[in-house]
Amino acid sequence: MLQDSEVSSYTRPSIDAPVFRDANGQVIDYGNRWSGSPPEDTYSVDTHPERFAPVHTVADALIAHLRDTYDVAVEEGEEMAADLLHPAFHDVVRAVRMRPSDAACACLTLVFTAYPGVYMHAGLLNDFHYPVCGCDACDSNWQAEADDLERQVLAIAAGHYRETIERRGLDPWVGYSFTLTDGATSAGSREQGLSLERFNAAESILRKLPAGWSEWPRSASTS
Structure with a gap:
């Protein structure tokens, strides 16, 4: 479980959240729109993708936090x-x-x-999307996406992230798990369509990390 001290120095920035209204002028309460199955005509329809813009602001704050707290090299450029x-x-x-x-x-x-959204590549073999899907049927909101991004980024830095690999016939399967701030575990497994070269290179590294990735070293100013 993450300790409070490991995350207490990070604070979500103040967000001036956008408000969206439907055709009748009513505020759209994203995240709480459907009490049951969503209407068929909401699938593959993305009415207000700009509602996720605050996730960029949160990602900016996380980058600043990681840069200031840990001994890391930061490289920026679209080629990354x-x-x-x-x-x-x-x-x-x-x-x-x-x-x-x-x-x-x-x-x-x-x-x-x-x-707007954020993708995260974590470790060697896993990508995560915020949001995974922004369609009206999925009804996600920026707050839920920001929550996931923060929890997972902070878990990685705290050394509570693990990647696993398995060969199932000809296809490599990749697993991951996060131990989050409340002690809960978020995990999954999937076939990634990886090249054999990339899989083999990662396998040689991950086999040496049976307990998962280590906690990031603190910067001299915070250690």
Whole structure:
């Protein structure tokens, strides 16, 4: 479990959240729109993608926090988006890679898209999207996406992130798990469509990390 001291120095910035209204002028309460199954005509419809713009602000704050708190090299440039396993679906407007000074720690890259959204490449073999889907049926809001981004980024820095690999026939499967601030575990497994070369290179590293990635070293000013 993460300790309070590990996350207490990070504070979400103040967000002037946008408000959106439907055709009748009523405020759209994203995240609470459907009491049951969403209407069929809301699938594949993305009425207000700009509602996720605050996730960019949160990602900015996380980058500043990690840069100031940990001993990391920070590289910025759209070419850093090449760290993603698969290209972003939308135009990349910014990409930042953070590489801890200890090779036993997971690197992470945050990619900002024009959608607006954020992609994260974490460690060697996993990408995460915020949001995964912004369609009206999924009904996600920026707060939920920011919550996930913060919890997962802070878990990586605290050394509570693990990647696992498994060969299932010809296809490599990749697993991941986060231990979050409340002690809960978020985990998943999927076939990534990886090249065998990339999988083999990662396998040789991850086999040496059976307990997962290590906690990032603190910067001299915070240690």
